[in-house]
Amino acid sequence: MSKISKKSLIASSIVGAMALAGSNFASAASLNELQNGEAAIIKASANSQKKINGIYEQTQELLAEYRTVVDETENLKVYNDHVQRLVNDQQAGIDSLERQIGTIEETKKGVVPLMYKMIESLEQFIELDIPVNLKDRTERLERLKDVMSRQGISVAEQFRLVLEAYEIETDYGSMFSAYQGDLEFEGTNITVDFVHMGRTVLVAQSLDLKNAWIWDHSNREWKALEDEYLSPITKAIRMARKQTAPDLVKLPVYAAGAGE
Structure with missing residues (x-):
């Protein structure tokens, strides 16, 4: 068996040490790369999560807007239905008024001659009645005749004034x-x-x-x-004249034939 020299052993030791050192250096480099890669993955994952969160928030906002639009659409539909009912009711009212106007025109043709007859009868009644407040009654009658010949006064107002004159004449009977x-x-x-x-x-x-x-x-x-x-x-x-309290008073009543 050949003997190995001391120099050879020393050289082998140096080579082995260098190989081990190189191996350790390579392992450290790989670890750094792994750590850097992991950090990059974590960072990329965080960025992705941020994007996901942003997309989710946008989705929720869009969903809320959609629901709001749906609610507004439903409310608008209800309001439109309400307005349509109002329009229909107004149209029905207009149609009714148009029919009434046609009827009123026919009524006027009968009311106007009636008022002239009423005024004529009232004039005859005043002439035949006792002359109580004769001046006021005659002036009221003349105003009625004037009202009937003036423009701008409705038939309804003319008829009201004629009826008012009749009511006043009626009141004289108990006054x-x-x-x-x-x-x-x-x-x-x-x-x-x-x-x-x-x-x-x-x-x-x-x-x-x-x-x-x-x-x-x-x-x-x-x-x-x-x-x-x-x-x-x-x-x-x-x-x-209410200048003294009411009391019994003896007044003459003119009877037919009293002057004969």
Whole structure:
């Protein structure tokens, strides 16, 4: 067996040590590469997760917007249906008004002649009635005639005024009132105080309280009264004007044939 020299052993040791050192260096380099690769993977994974999170958030926002749009669409549909019902109702109202207008025009043709007849009848009634507030009643009648010939006044307003005049005439039948006016007696106009109880009694008294008259409806003229009626008539005038408390008062009633 050949002997190995000491130099050979030393050289072998050096070579072995260098080989081991080279092997360790290679292992360290591989580890660094692995670590760097792992870090890159982690970083890439984190970036991917960020992108995924961003996409998810965008998806949620889009989903929320979609739901909002769906809700708004449903609300808009409900509102449109509501508006359509209103439009339909308005159209029905318009159609009804158009039919009524046609009917009104036909009604006017009958109402206008009726009003003229009513005014004519009212004029005849005032002429035949006792002359209570004759001046006011005559002026009211003339205003009615004027209203009927004026433009810009609706048929409804004209008819209302005619009915109002009839109501006033009706009220005279139950009214207890006093007013001042002129009385014609034996060709002389005299300023007097009138007092009437409905259409039953109409008497007058001079302002100096010295003379009194009663309306004779049968002969349609004024008749002088005796002095005994002066005080009761004065009291009745004050009562009608609410200047004294209501009380029993004796007033004359002109009966047919009383002057014969």
